Amino acid sequence: MHRDLSFKWFFPHSPAAVWECLTEQEAIAEWLMKNDFKPVVGHKFNFHTKPIPKMDFDGIIYCEVLEVVPMQRLVYTWKGGPMPGVITLDTVLTWTLVAKENGTELRLEHSGFKGFKNYLSSLFMGAGWNGKIRKRLETLLNEKANATT
Template structure:
């Protein structure tokens, strides 16, 4: 991607502090069965280069598959993967920062082109819901 193309993309950033340890949050972000509880069904493994899929609700003209590849695994600090579906080629990055009484999570979803305003709006709505689900999963007893 040329620099001009990268400069024309938007990044969605959502930050939230969870009253849970980085270890607990990391498990919720990297264990496939836990990820399925708060995000989407998947065949994820936290191994750089691993290709995997998230499975969303199928819709007309779309089978619900989100093709991904693990880009960064820095335990307890950063996790990143590509997120490719419906013409959107993007990257999700989670950064964990220890905070008093828990962990600050910064989620960045980057790569939205100017003609993908609807996808950006959908991601903004979707990630808020996903992170609310993550909070519920964490409170529900992730060890």
């Protein structure tokens, strides 16, 4: 069993504004999770959230930056499991920004969900990405735009 997630969203904000929200630690913490991210290929970082023991998840997402093309593409691993050193979810997250008239198209691909348990995880994560997480990103972009006007 294998599943990949793919979403395409439009934000009426510049690629630079969207890129900032995807790559600055403080901004990422506001719309996604607490982190120690740096947009540098090879940088290993973590996201921190509430553990879900029933899903064998310790609350830490272990990541490594694989690709950075400023204001166009950001790729990093997204791994998790029940404890440090035990990885049961091994996926890749790809953000692609496309400048459009009056804004930015943001594509999110979260690929590599393998096996039944990870298939179930992908259902929950897909609903989150396309629901509350997208909304929090949109809210942050709007707040930043309003603060500069």
